[in-house]
Amino acid sequence: MTHSDSDVVLAVENLQTHLYTKRGLVRAVDGVSFDLRSGETLGIVGESGSGKSMTALSLVRLIPRPAARIVGGSVRLDGEEILEKSEAEMRAIRGEQIAMILQDPQSSLNPVFTVGDQIAETFQLQGKQPRGRMRERAIAALREVQVADPENRVSNFPHEMSGGMKQRVVGAIAVARRPRVLIADEPTTSLDVTIQAQYLRLLRSIQQQTGTSIIFITHDFGIVAKMCDRVAVMYAGRIVEYGPVHSIFATPSHPYTQALIASVPSPDTKVERLESIEGQPPVPWDLPKGCRFAPRCPFVMDRCRADYPPMFATQSAGDGDAEAEHAAACRLLEGES
Amino acid sequence: MNAQPLIEARRLSKHFDVGRGAPTGKKKVVKAVDGVDFAIRRGTTLALVGESGCGKTTTARLLLRLETPTAGSVYLDGADIHDLPRGERAEFRRRVQAVFQDPWASLNPRMRVRDLVAEPLVANNRLSRSAVTDRVAEVLTGVGLTPDHMRNFPHEFSGGQRQRIAIASALISQPRVLILDEPVSALDVSIRSQIMNLLKDIQQRLSVTYLLVAHDLGTTRYMADRTAVMYLGRIVEIGDTDTVFEGPAHPYTQALFSAALPARPATESREIVLDGEVPSPLNPPSGCPFHTRCPVKIGRRCEEETPKLQPVPGPGGTHLAACHLMDDMEGQRG
Ligand SMILES: Nc1ncnc2c1ncn2[C@@H]1O[C@H](COP(=O)(O)OP(=O)(O)OP(=O)(O)O)[C@@H](O)[C@H]1O
Ligand SMILES: Nc1ncnc2c1ncn2[C@@H]1O[C@H](COP(=O)(O)OP(=O)(O)OP(=O)(O)O)[C@@H](O)[C@H]1O
Ligand SMILES: [Mg+2]
Ligand SMILES: [Mg+2]
Numbered sequence: 209m210t211h212s213d214s215d216v217v218l219a220v221e222n223l224q225t226h227l228y229t230k231r232g233l234v235r236a237v238d239g240v241s242f243d244l245r246s247g248e249t250l251g252i253v254g255e256s257g258s259g260k261s262m263t264a265l266s267l268v269r270l271i272p273r274p275a276a277r278i279v280g281g282s283v284r285l286d287g288e289e290i291l292e293k294s295e296a297e298m299r300a301i302r303g304e305q306i307a308m309i310l311q312d313p314q315s316s317l318n319p320v321f322t323v324g325d326q327i328a329e330t331f332q333l334q335g336k337q338p339r340g341r342m343r344e345r346a347i348a349a350l351r352e353v354q355v356a357d358p359e360n361r362v363s364n365f366p367h368e369m370s371g372g373m374k375q376r377v378v379g380a381i382a383v384a385r386r387p388r389v390l391i392a393d394e395p396t397t398s399l400d401v402t403i404q405a406q407y408l409r410l411l412r413s414i415q416q417q418t419g420t421s422i423i424f425i426t427h428d429f430g431i432v433a434k435m436c437d438r439v440a441v442m443y444a445g446r447i448v449e450y451g452p453v454h455s456i457f458a459t460p461s462h463p464y465t466q467a468l469i470a471s472v473p474s475p476d477t478k479v480e481r482l483e484s485i486e487g488q489p490p491v492p493w494d495l496p497k498g499c500r501f502a503p504r505c506p507f508v509m510d511r512c513r514a515d516y517p518p519m520f521a522t523q524s525a526g527d528g529d530a531e532a533e534h535a536a537a538c539r540l541l542e543g544e545s
Numbered sequence: 546m547n548a549q550p551l552i553e554a555r556r557l558s559k560h561f562d563v564g565r566g567a568p569t570g571k572k573k574v575v576k577a578v579d580g581v582d583f584a585i586r587r588g589t590t591l592a593l594v595g596e597s598g599c600g601k602t603t604t605a606r607l608l609l610r611l612e613t614p615t616a617g618s619v620y621l622d623g624a625d626i627h628d629l630p631r632g633e634r635a636e637f638r639r640r641v642q643a644v645f646q647d648p649w650a651s652l653n654p655r656m657r658v659r660d661l662v663a664e665p666l667v668a669n670n671r672l673s674r675s676a677v678t679d680r681v682a683e684v685l686t687g688v689g690l691t692p693d694h695m696r697n698f699p700h701e702f703s704g705g706q707r708q709r710i711a712i713a714s715a716l717i718s719q720p721r722v723l724i725l726d727e728p729v730s731a732l733d734v735s736i737r738s739q740i741m742n743l744l745k746d747i748q749q750r751l752s753v754t755y756l757l758v759a760h761d762l763g764t765t766r767y768m769a770d771r772t773a774v775m776y777l778g779r780i781v782e783i784g785d786t787d788t789v790f791e792g793p794a795h796p797y798t799q800a801l802f803s804a805a806l807p808a809r810p811a812t813e814s815r816e817i818v819l820d821g822e823v824p825s826p827l828n829p830p831s832g833c834p835f836h837t838r839c840p841v842k843i844g845r846r847c848e849e850e851t852p853k854l855q856p857v858p859g860p861g862g863t864h865l866a867a868c869h870l871m872d873d874m875e876g877q878r879g
Contacts, residue, residue, distance in 0.1 A: 255733040256704075356822075370822060371597075400596035401760065402819045405804035409818055427734055430806025457809045471738035473767035474808030478787055482767060484738035488703050 217421045218244040218267070218306075218389055223281035225259075225266045228274075232493035236262040236276070238445035244389065249415065249422040251432040251453070254442030257492060260425045263442070264391045267423075268306050269298050285389070303330070307387035309378055309395045316378050317366040323350070323377045324362035330384050345384075353380040353410055372403040379410070386418050393425045408435055429472055433457065441465050444490055444500040451522070451534030461522040461536040464501045499537070512539055550584035551754050552608065552722060556617035557581045559603050563827070575826045577603040579778035580617065582854070585771075587721075588748065590755040592769035592786070594762065596801075596823055599775040601758040605724045608756060609643055610634075621722070639665060639718035646727035648707035652699040658685075658710055659695035665718040684713040688743060705736035709743070716747065726758040741767060762805045766790055774798045777826055777834040780854065784864030794857040794866040797835045833869070843869060 225237035236259045244250050252260050265271045266278055269290070283290040285305060293301065302308070310316045318326060327349050328342040337345075343362065350358035353376040366374055375395060382390060392411070396404040412435070415422060424435055432439050432453060440450040441462065449462040460466040470483040487504040496502055498513040505512065520541035522534045559578040578600045585591045593601045606612045608619055610626055618625045621641070629637055642665065645651045652661055662681045666672060672680070682692035688709040699707055708728065715723055728744065729737040741764065747753060759765050765772055766786060773783040774795065782795040793799045800817040819838045824830055830837045836847040846869055854865040855872075 255735055372822060400823070401762075401801055401804045402596065403822065404806075405816060405818050406820075409816075428806065429734075430808065433807045433810045453810050468734060469809075471735060472808060473738070473741070473763035475762035475766045475790060475802065475805050476808060478766065482738040482742060484742055485735045486739070488705060488736065489733075 215245045216243045217246050217286060218423075219282075219284045219287075220244075220267070221282045221284075223263065223266055223283060224279045225262050225271060225276055226279050227262075227272075227276045229493065231491075234492045235445050235495065236492065237266055239281070240442075240445075240447055241281075242440050242447065242450060244421050244423060246421055247415070247419045248437045249424055249435055251436035251439040252423060252425045252442060253427065253429060253432050253439055255427055255489060257489065258442040259445040260427075260442055261393055264308065264393050264423065264425055267391060268302055268308055269293075270302075270308070304385060305387055306389040306391065307382040307385065309382045309390070309392040316381075317374060319366055322363050322365055323369070327362075327377070327381055327384060330381050349380040349384045350377070352383070352414070353377070354406065355380075372399055372407070375399060375407060376410070379407070383414050383418070383420070387420060389423065390415075390420050391423045391425070394427070396431070411435070429469060441468070444492070444495060446500065446516075446537065448501065448538070449534075449536040455522075455534045459522065459534075461534070461541060462501075462538045463505050463507055463540070465536070499539075507540055509539060517542075549586075551587040551622060552585045552756070553620045554581055554583050554604075554608070554617065555620070557604070557607060557614055557619060558616040559600075559607055559612055560615045573827055576778045576829065577826065578607065578614075581775075581778075581780050583773055583780065583783060585754055585756060587754055588752040589770040590748065590757055590768055592757040592759055592765040592772045593775055594759055594765050594772060594801075595775035596760065598823065598826060600778040601775060602726055604775075605643070605726050605756060605758050608722075609641060609724055610637065640720050641722040641724065642715035642718065642720040643724040643726065644708070644711050644715050644728045647731050648704055648711055649731070651711055652707060654699055656698070657695065658697050658699070661699070661710060662695075662714045662717055664714060680717060681713075684717050685710075687716065687747070688713045689739075703736075704732050705739060708732060708736075708740055712740075712743065712747070716751075716753075719751075720753060722754045722756070724756050724758075727760070728757075729764060730759070730761060737764075744768070762790075762802065763808070774801065777824065777829050779834060779867065781835065781868070782857075782864075782866040783854065784857070788864050792857075792859065792864075794864070794871065795835075795868045796839050796841050796870070798866075800838075800840070833867075841870065 221241050223237055223240045227234040227236050240263055252263065254260050262271065267283055271278065278291060324343060324346040327346040331337065331342060331345055347358045347362050350361055355361050355373055355376055396407055399407060424431065426432060436453050438450065438452050439456050440447045443464050449465045456465065457469065460469050467483060467485040471485060473479065473482055485504055490496055490500055498515055499517055502508045502512045517537045517539045519535040519537050522536055522541060557578060558580050561575045561577055563573045563575055581604060583591060593604060595601060603612060607614055613627060618627060626637060659678065659681050662684060663677050666677055681695060685692055685694060690706065690709055702710065729740050732740060748755060757768055769786045771784065772786045772789045773780045776797050782789060782793065782798045793802050800819050803815060803817045817840060824837055832848040832850055833852050836842050839847065852867045852869050854867045857864040857866050857871060
């Protein structure tokens with residue numbers, strides 16, 4: 209497969225979102241750039257506080273107000289700048305083009321309405337329709353996400369459902385309108401392993417039917433390995449490495465990515481001792497001047513502390529072939545390619 | 546190694562009354578733990594794995610004497626822990642300590658680290674204040690913190706550091722058993738391996754016995770000598786960790802392991818995806834609790850007769866599974 213620019217659905221360039229907190233200015237998203245291509249699944253992986261949710265919320269302009277502000281960069285959906293749209297235009301985009309599954313399913317379902325009414329509400333955006341027709345569409349949407357007994361479940365309130373079922377309802381609402389882009393923010397963290405497997409299989413089959421592009425946010429490299437075509441690794445508000453999933457796992461190039469992959473124990477093999485990264489991520493209101501991983505990095509050099517390293521192509525990156533683009537923000541790669 | 550187990554659970558059950566059902570008025574009972582048998586040898590780790598609500602935490606709480614069994618017993622060094630003379634209960638609390646999932650919730654925010662860590666000693670205070678402080682300094686150093694941290698409050702620490710404080714506190718009374726209920730699942734990925742390695746080092750140094758509750762199979766494989774898989778309050782499979790992971794015998798264990806996320810991208814997927822949800826523990830299926838979702842159900846027998854744990858054919862010591870298929874295999878062999 210070759211990619212031309214027309215395959216790019218969402219182009220994010222140098223996105224910067226700042227938070228103004230009591231402790232000081234937090235550069236939650238600090239110059240993030242990536243492309244999302246048609247029909248692909250892009251993983252954004254990183255630990256707590258690295259800016260994954262803030263990046264996602266910025267893309268649909270749902271960042272917490274007034275604490276947060278998008279202070280720079282560009283987000284283009286099919287070539288159109290989203291950051292310049294009016295609030296009304298944004299609402300339409302969120303309904304039709306970019307759907308989001310929020311990190312916490314409880315908070316995205318309203319406890320006083322039935323799940324059927326809440327699914328129907330997404331269709332209302334397309335104009336008023338008779339009540340019976342709405343109910344039918346809601347049942348069909350529930351069936352699509354494999355909720356058993358949808359005819360009865362459609363009249364349930366959220367508290368009458370298990371966590372796994374609620375998660376699927378949130379999924380049903382998100383995909384009901386066949387969005388171009390689906391942003392899923394840790395949609396499976398509270399799910400059990402076997403229920404998670406069901407849910408992931410479902411997302412993939414919906415993607416196959418609709419060609420939706422997915423941004424999958426997670427802290428779990430296992431999900432990335434299973435679901436994603438490409439992955440971006442975030443650390444302290446920045447993308448430190450991106451590339452095709454196979455290439456990232458085979459030759460992780462940023463010391464943070466390397467350590468992260470090596471520190472996750474596998475159920476498939478017995479290891480005597482896990483690698484572990486010493487120290488902790490920096491506090492967000494007091495970031496180091498140069499590379500943010502430098503204080504924990506076993507390979508740190510003087511120039512790493514001087515200024516933030518740019519992205520360097522890795523050796524495994526093929527020239528010109530967009531699919532093989534693999535790059536990392538690390539000076540160890542400088543001069544290598 | 547000592548052959549005599551340090552801890553043994555025999556036919557252990559905990560049923561909760563949860564009021565009466567609306568239509569019938571019949572008493573409702575949740576069989577959170579239902580006739581569980583296991584033993585843990587001194588200085589080794591047994592992991593309990595299984596999905597939400599299968600009874601892992603309730604089993605852990607029974608071992609801590611935080612719950613009283615409905616039936617069955619737990620023995621520590623041969624003594625029934627739910628039948629201890631009053632005078633031995635304080636000693637039990639010092640000998641069996643716990644570390645829980647949430648380092649944010651489990652530490653009193655108003656107490657300084659010194660007093661938090663010293664708490665299990667204070668209950669039975671024969672030591673002078675300065676001797677306690679010395680001991681706190683010692684255990685803090687043992688978990689990778691420094692004595693300087695003693696004057697700080699919990700909110701001044703990261704999640705991983707708080708979990709270290711909780712572990713230090715659990716260790717101060719020189720326990721023989723640590724009950725670890727999801728000790729790393731609330732922590733960041735890059736911090737988890739630090740804490741897992743710390744727990745392994747402590748076990749090697751002090752020969753402490755662990756009961757580990759985990760739902761992450763990678764963590765289990767890394768930490769546990771033996772693994773017990775639970776489903777709806779019962780152990781459906783138990784054996785040496787490597788044996789169970791390399792040759793899971795129960796269809797539920799097979800499905801659970803195949804659904805686990807891979808450590809790297811797989812070329813081919815051999816996933817067994819189960820349909821349906823875990824049945825409600827209020828209304829568990831008859832016969833084998835897994836028969837409603839089992840992909841290899843062999844017939845009426847699974848619906849009617851509850852299978853007992855029995856040896857899995859093959860090498861690998863004591864490897865048991867509760868599945869009627871084991872009978873068939875026995876039959877085929879002999
Ligand atoms: N409402 C808010 N007010 C102030 N600061 C916030 C708020 N939400 C997030 N932050 C800060 O912004 C930074 C990025 O947070 P974000 O939620 O994007 O992280 P994340 O990568 O999604 O983490 P997690 O894996 O825990 O969900 C963090 O430093 C966080 O503390
Ligand atoms: N005090 C209680 N009263 C009534 N039911 C209870 C009580 N404690 C636990 N249960 C029920 O017992 C069952 C087992 O719960 P338990 O907390 O032991 O599960 P678990 O395996 O630890 O699950 P998780 O992985 O979600 O922590 C569940 O159905 C739970 O709702
Ligand atoms: Mg988040
Ligand atoms: Mg539990």
